Amino acid sequence: MAKITPRTLSGFMELLPAQQQQMRRFMGTLRQTYSLYGFTPLDTPLMESAEVLLAKGGGETEKQIYRFQKGDSDLALRFDLTVPLAKYVALHAGELSFPFRRYQIGKVYRGERAQRGRFREFYQADIDIIGDGKLDIANEAEIPSVIYTTFIRLGLERFQIRVNNRKILNGFYELLGLQEQAGDIMRTVDKLEKIGPEKVKTILTEDVGISGESADEILKFIAISGSNAEVLAALEGYRGKNERFDQGLDELATVTKYLAAFGVPETHFAVDLTIARGLDYYTGTVYETVMLDHPEIGSICSGGRYDNLAEYYTDRQLPGVGISIGVTRLFYVLQEQGMLNDNLITAPCEVLIVPMTDDLTVAAETAMFLRGCEIRTQIYTEKKKMKQKMAYADKLGIPWVAFLGEDEIAAGKITMKNMTSGEQQLVSQVEAANLVLEDLRIRNNGKLIK
């Protein structure tokens, strides 16, 4: 029979079992942490009517989207989790309670040019808090706590949450009479870390077309740095000149004020006036998160406050604040950088029972006993040489092998082999379970990121 060559599409991540176990742990930590903050899980279709998905229309999105016909229907795969959320909230608003806190971890699709570390199918992990009409600034103040707890629970330590407020930026540019150019200025200033202040000034004066004096004002403003208290104090110097600026500064002060109460140490948080976030719908606090040892990766968790989630679907004013983690890309980077903790068990089971009699009754009973203790257990059933059976356990990294021969069965015992130490001992079922559970408690104590 002619064979079709099996292959996976380029830009689509497909993990081997051990890596998949790490990915599961990654996503499990995200779910667990998001849940602790009162976010409820959502799951929306991967496919929507193209008209609904492209309500906002235009731009890169439309080029990258997977769009197709089926019968009379014009369909498309979601390219983010925000648009489906907007649709969901607009559609079900009458049945939801506000503020509505949801998390969603799901695949999204973008037909980008495939390149190393870029994916066409990838997981995003989003949280959003949606208000009905209004949403208190306290919600914006809580977001850094979610980010901090998430990465600490994953095991990442050297990271920093960087925060700014769009009202401060917009107010400041209004102050200089540059509200028209604010978008271009922010996009330029965003490159400061990459290209340096000289080049920023050149672009601002030559391309954006603002005066050298204004460019200097801007560079001086965005150069404000120091501790959070120092930055806030410097910003106070601009107070009283523009209402929007003052409001933004109040909001930023509030976000900063509650950091300690929300468990975020000053070391992991910085007010950073260069951050604007490209998306034009952010209107208040904006967030980025950088790995201090890998700034080249860019932000690993970003988001912000927006005033109107679902304006394309409803007149109802639905302000919100949210952040997103690009799970697939971050997992890829952690793997590439060798940052995943290899001590955690990635085997399909904790105990491999190796029966040494033809009758499997006792092996089956033993497996069921261990499973009843929530120990993942497999019986090796194939007729192979002992060496091959041990190689199977070894290759998969199974931590314990349980031998059941005639002697063991006659004595009502099990020979348990610790595959790490090589040690063997003859024990009862209960003792075997305790051995394994104690070992797992220690081995699974570590975090995903080392």
Added chain:
Amino acid sequence: MAKITPRTLSGFMELLPAQQQQMRRFMGTLRQTYSLYGFTPLDTPLMESAEVLLAKGGGETEKQIYRFQKGDSDLALRFDLTVPLAKYVALHAGELSFPFRRYQIGKVYRGERAQRGRFREFYQADIDIIGDGKLDIANEAEIPSVIYTTFIRLGLERFQIRVNNRKILNGFYELLGLQEQAGDIMRTVDKLEKIGPEKVKTILTEDVGISGESADEILKFIAISGSNAEVLAALEGYRGKNERFDQGLDELATVTKYLAAFGVPETHFAVDLTIARGLDYYTGTVYETVMLDHPEIGSICSGGRYDNLAEYYTDRQLPGVGISIGVTRLFYVLQEQGMLNDNLITAPCEVLIVPMTDDLTVAAETAMFLRGCEIRTQIYTEKKKMKQKMAYADKLGIPWVAFLGEDEIAAGKITMKNMTSGEQQLVSQVEAANLVLEDLRIRNNGKLIK
């Protein structure tokens, strides 16, 4: 601004938050149970090259599939989890250890005519054990145990696993010289419960074209019933006439023999000679599972043994055994039948902190303390009347409300209100956490299905 009407595609399930929590519990139980048996989680792309996905080709599949072009690529969405598994194993065989046990819970797509209870996007939850060249019958014997444990852990009690062996059927039809008509006969016999023996005989003689004598032999054979021991004894009467039949009978006897050791009570298992499973690739044991109080729903968990998983991709012989649960449809049915346990908490959090001061420092600290105890906690931050705040907790079914007013803060205490009993008490943070954890231990003790 002109609005786009928000809508969800017909045939696509989109759950409200409380239902989604139940669905999460459902899938969590499946994952947990499958893991206990040593199945490792897999996650493959939802999209594949159409050539790969349709390697087998033909039939209903091709009509229902979502297939489209993107650039030069001919793409399609997966319509089951078996074909992607076959591709995965063929592609990665060199890096896998056999027997390879994997589970996968994922969405699949079939553009069927939409009707009530039928879905175009739905979750399947599959397990498969793949051997390299051979796979021992003991694996087939373990499958009923997985099915039994899964449904018991979900809370379903009145169900029966029905098992047959295709070799017994094929051997029996060979015995009657009807191997050519075996497929047609099995499809007819499959309808026995629906249309009765008279009509089955009519179809067999008139449409399939076999003699009345043979039809009577077949009806006599499939009427064999009773306890597992009785059925096996009756089948022994046919032994020695056909090699394939004898092999099937040995296999069925082995599967039955280990039931008790694998923890499956006789009440929940029946050898049923009418079961054949439509799919032509099953070659040994076949499984169905029926809800005893809802036989009209059909099988809620089916599968079987097959000899060659990936013949379209590789010459390597990869026999396997697997089962599948149609999660979305089963969840829909359980919901329709009012079988989901409403006592389980579906709220986004266990504690809603209601601050009664402008400053939120203590509220934030309290939330972080409770979260540190793994208690899902939300602070109600909006400026609303107390009545509205309580209505929020009530509507969402949040079990505890924590009041923090000036008196509480001054005393370093919290007023905890049990929303079920209405009882309020002034307690310390630690006492509050213990109150909630003890309550949750009791309330979450129940199972998803009542």
